[in-house]
Amino acid sequence: MKNSLYILIVFLAVIIMGCNANKTSFTKPKNEVASSSDTIRIANKDIEYEVIIIDPGFSTWLNSLAYPRGFYSQTYLEAKNRIYVNEWNSRYLQPQRYSRDLYEMNIDYDPNIDYGYEVNYLIYNYMVYFQNNYRQKLFGPVPLR
Numbered sequence: 145m146k147n148s149l150y151i152l153i154v155f156l157a158v159i160i161m162g163c164n165a166n167k168t169s170f171t172k173p174k175n176e177v178a179s180s181s182d183t184i185r186i187a188n189k190d191i192e193y194e195v196i197i198i199d200p201g202f203s204t205w206l207n208s209l210a211y212p213r214g215f216y217s218q219t220y221l222e223a224k225n226r227i228y229v230n231e232w233n234s235r236y237l238q239p240q241r242y243s244r245d246l247y248e249m250n251i252d253y254d255p256n257i258d259y260g261y262e263v264n265y266l267i268y269n270y271m272v273y274f275q276n277n278y279r280q281k282l283f284g285p286v287p288l289r
Contacts, residue, residue, distance in 0.1 A: 195263050197270050201277065210269045213261070221264035222255065228271040229253040231282040246278055 229251045235242040236250050253259075253267070275286045 195266055197266065199270070199273070199277075202270060202273050205273050205277075206266075206269055210272070213265055216265070216268070218261045218264055221261070221268045225253060225264055225267045225271070226255045227283045229267070232271075246280065 232247060233250050236247040271282060272287050274280060275282055
């Protein structure tokens with residue numbers, strides 16, 4: 145009886161080890177997070193600033209519903225971003241009134257810095273997406289798209 149128990153244990157051990165030997169482990173590289181379809185990252189060459197937008201659905205919305213690059217002037221985008229970011233930061237500083245689930249962090253946007261067209265385009269479109277998707281109104285009429 146003891147011999148059959150030992151044989152059964154050895155047999156099960158061999159089967160378990162055999163199953164584990166065929167499995168391959170896959171770990172996602174750390175830098176792949178930035179290339180996820182739900183993540184958009186923009187940074188300048190000197191890494192003085194960067195915009196990272198992680199929101200499920202934004203990338204799809206940007207590619208399908210947002211007006212194309214060049215539709216708005218950079219001056220227009222900067223003016224809208226100044227208003228939207230000021231309101232966003234105001235709400236971030238009032239967690240008792242506004243949900244931290246929506247306004248998770250302060251946006252460091254200095255209107256005296258020329259971030260370039262692409263950064264302003266992404267910030268503006270995220271603000272439009274955010275307002276429509278989460279039914280928030282940061283300032284004035286919300287563009288519908």
